[in-house]
Amino acid sequence: MEQGLRLSHFYAGYPKRKVIEDLNVPQLPRGKITVLLGPNGCGKSTLLRALAGLSKGEGELWLNGEELMTQPFARRAQRVVYLPQTLPAGVHLHVLESIIVAQRASGGLHSAASEAEIMHLLDQLGIAHLAMRYLDQLSGGQKQLVGLAQSLIRRPELLLLDEPLSALDLNYQFHVMDLVRRETQLRNIVTVVVVHDINIALRHADHALMLKNGTLLADGEPVQVITPETLAQVYGVRGRIECCSRGMPQVMIDGLVAESII
Numbered sequence: 058m059e060q061g062l063r064l065s066h067f068y069a070g071y072p073k074r075k076v077i078e079d080l081n082v083p084q085l086p087r088g089k090i091t092v093l094l095g096p097n098g099c100g101k102s103t104l105l106r107a108l109a110g111l112s113k114g115e116g117e118l119w120l121n122g123e124e125l126m127t128q129p130f131a132r133r134a135q136r137v138v139y140l141p142q143t144l145p146a147g148v149h150l151h152v153l154e155s156i157i158v159a160q161r162a163s164g165g166l167h168s169a170a171s172e173a174e175i176m177h178l179l180d181q182l183g184i185a186h187l188a189m190r191y192l193d194q195l196s197g198g199q200k201q202l203v204g205l206a207q208s209l210i211r212r213p214e215l216l217l218l219d220e221p222l223s224a225l226d227l228n229y230q231f232h233v234m235d236l237v238r239r240e241t242q243l244r245n246i247v248t249v250v251v252v253h254d255i256n257i258a259l260r261h262a263d264h265a266l267m268l269k270n271g272t273l274l275a276d277g278e279p280v281q282v283i284t285p286e287t288l289a290q291v292y293g294v295r296g297r298i299e300c301c302s303r304g305m306p307q308v309m310i311d312g313l314v315a316e317s318i319i
């Protein structure tokens with residue numbers, strides 16, 4: 058059986074506007090992290106929401122050999138989890154309750170995690186001490202970590218994380234990417250993460266997609282996708298890829314290609 062996620066002639070957008078045009082991606086692998094890169098407004102969130110069936114999408118979408126687009130929404134919601142940039146406000150639940158509720162949303166596909174397993178996950182995320190705190194009493198970064206726990210507990214086949222690091226400090230960014238990598242490998246998930254930090258992408262991802270104006274500009278290993286040419290073409294910056302003393306590739310930005318916003 059075919060493994061991973063395949064998109065064929067995929068379109069995504071809004072009633073009066075197509076944002077993603079004729080996207081073809083032969084394979085996003087299982088057990089690996091794919092980063093979705095591209096400038097503001099290029100369509101990253103629109104694509105993730107359409108993959109999750111939360112906004113308009115057309116075309117073919119194959120996940121581990123099953124067509125997603127023709128599946129009933131309930132079945133798709135069991136298999137695909139989308140974590141938005143911010144959690145909805147005004148939810149009067151404490152952290153532990155919110156994770157139990159999120160787990161129920163996966164429709165009983167997996168046996169429910171025990172409270173001890175949930176607490177272990179919270180502990181791994183460094184937020185076990187917040188288990189009885191109400192969501193609206195948390196900081197932005199703490200809410201982001203709770204959102205991640207809600208997503209992981211559902212054990213999806215396809216995990217879509219929309220800028221999960223945006224409110225996190227440097228230490229947490231590394232910690233969270235390590236945890237996402239471990240869970241992705243352990244549960245053989247197809248994980249797609251939107252990040253703006255190119256160096257996080259180089260360091261933590263196995264695969265990268267780069268979008269510009271709703272079309273796919275590059276698809277492959279991060280070092281093949283993040284190059285001086287694509288940095289100039291997509292972000293309008295002059296950049297070099299250099300290896301640090303530990304042999305890790307890093308992007309150095311020298312300036313703008315032109316003194317204008319692209």
Ligand SMILES: Nc1ncnc2c1ncn2[C@@H]1O[C@H](COP(=O)(O)OP(=O)(O)OP(=O)(O)O)[C@@H](O)[C@H]1O
Pocket residue numbers: 071074076095096097098099100101102103104
């Ligand atoms: N509900 C909507 N209705 C119509 N157009 C929308 C809607 N939401 C977003 N758009 C438009 O779709 C385009 C893509 O937006 P999207 O949020 O997918 O970009 P993005 O790449 O995720 O950006 P960012 O990096 O800034 O989060 C933008 O031009 C945006 O204005």
